[in-house]
Amino acid sequence: MKLLLTSAGVKNASIQDALVGLLGKPIAESSALCIPTAQYGHPNLGPGEGAWRFISGRSPLPMCDLGWKSVGVLELTALPSIPEELWVPKVRETDVLLVSGGDALYLCHWMRESGLADLLPSLRETVWVGLSAGSMVMTPRIGQDFVGWKPPAGGDDTTLGLVDFSICPHVNGEGRPGNSMAEAESWAAGIAGPAYAIDDETAIKVVDGNVEVVSEGHWKLLTP
Template sequence: MRLLLTSAGIQNATIRDTLVELLGKPISDSRALCVPTGIYPFPGGAELAGRLIRGQTQGPLCDLGWKSLGILELTALPSIDEGVWTETVRAADALLVWGGDPLYLSYWMRRSGLADVLPSLPETVYVGVSAGSMAATALFGETYPEPPHGTGSPLSTEHLTFPTPDGVAERTFVTARGAGLVDFAVIPHFEHEHHPDASRHNAQTWAGKLPVPTYAIDDESAVRVADGTAEVVSEGLWTLFEPAS
């Protein structure tokens, strides 16, 4: 499987050109499936999912001019004949896995069976956005004001205090398993003013708790993965944090 792991979608020409290169053909000739599942735990999640599908979100994704666009709802898959939905997935050129809660999303990627199918799709391009990028990894970390419930068991939890522009924030740092498509972690929204947990200082602390290389990428950057090789494509800021020895 080829991957394009973004922070906020196809934000610039460099990321868009990389998507076309991974597809091997124009977007207008490519079939896509959108996965909005990760957004549902957030307040207004259903409305946000609707805006994504209508192409009304800030980061271009569904509105790129795809030949066809379908919706793959992971929470529905366990109740559908596996042969039906896997045929749909295999026919897609791209899976557009949106953001939200990475713990919830990764749980449903495994619970639905999608995580087991993805490694058998060498020509499909997995396009992750924020939590969609995090959930593709073997291991990821995320911070929560309170640990979430009902979405599987995190591997570990740890109380942390993060500096923010307004003072400090009390958070629980959760380490969890993703779909295992890559052997590194991703921190999206690097140095974004509205994501203080992903400031350079906080991202370094966050990455230091993961035993894998960690790419911190801003909204103008993405990690391209093809033939097992990862490289950053960027018109913005990014950093690779190596695990502590």
């Protein structure tokens, strides 16, 4: 799977160019499935307007409104109740998965419960575009600062670990919505591994283990 891990979606031309490069064809010729699930577990989002805005392309964070050939919805909480033959082929044939922000642990839980997490390694050409929690879920840990929803069986801040670094998104600087660099550095002190602090104009591209930062803004690699 090819990863484009963003803080706030496809916010600028550099991130969009990286996306087109991963797709290997124009966005207008590419099919997408959007995954709004992470929103439901976040205390400031939940079901309702936020999920609708994401799916309908009315969100200020560019994802579903980029001019895709087609956009469908993959709701992870529904998948355990339906046969795999109804949804697995749709995932395999789509070009990109657009994954909303929200609560990363809630998203991780439903990726595992639905079977999507087990399917990911076989999706060699599929592009995963994460937004905030949709990016953080691919990391080994999110850090205690980002723990909100907790699985019924308990657990810590562990996520899927498909990359070997963690991400602090929305590090937009003093006086702007999001996190400060000082907060990101404090968060990173509790992460036993490398971590990227990225602002909303930055994304991290990962292909076959090769990591490249794509940015028109500011970012910092924080090491233990």
